[in-house]
């Protein structure tokens with residue numbers, strides 16, 4: 440008999456299969472994003488029923504197969520089932536999950552992506568922070584993990600910290616003197632940030648996990664941050680996520 444493996448992870452996607460089965464995608468710390476077959480998981484009394492619900496976080500024991508894994512058992516640590524009761528929260532979390540799927544694949548460990556998704560879903564469930572702010576934090580921190588960052592702490596060229604204008608095409612902050620000398624700033628639309636907004640971005644980039652979602656900002660700063668992330672992703676993440684369409688609907692309400 441083949442040996443089983445045990446991984447820590449979260450159910451990123453779940454779909455029905457045949458009459459009683461489920462196919463799931465698990466974002467695991469050890470093996471990246473893997474696909475697994477959960478036999479009988481849709482039978483009401485199945486031991487695999489609860490642990491294969493969307494966003495369940497825990498440990499999973501699997502048989503490695505030729506092109507997929509077979510789920511033997513799961514031990515639930517945190518269940519995010521409540522999210523399904525709140526349409527807006529569910530839309531945001533689906534978007535977070537889709538982004539995590541985009542950046543992960545099988546065989547490449549994804550411990551930071553998993554941790555980020557876990558603390559983010561917890562923040563959504565606690566409901567203390569507004570969802571648009573959660574989104575900004577998640578997006579920026581994910582881009583940091585994936586190595587798609589711009590310089591947000593000092594002028595790219597001279598290192599001065601007395602600077603608040605971001606040139607995305609140059610790769611970050613530039614002071615007026617360096618911006619005048621930099622060729623990439625020609626015809627550019629720089630983003631002017633207030634000191635509160637810039638400080639918030641720096642905080643998001645350096646915060647430890649436990650404090651990442653433990654602050655608030657004014658509506659004005661949130662507008663700045665949202666605008667910044669939109670421009671930022673527009674330039675550095677050339678992908679249209681399906682779940683974004685639902686977020687746009689929510690924002691129009």
Ligand SMILES: [Zn+2]
Nearest residue numbers: 594597614617
């Ligand atoms: Zn400079």
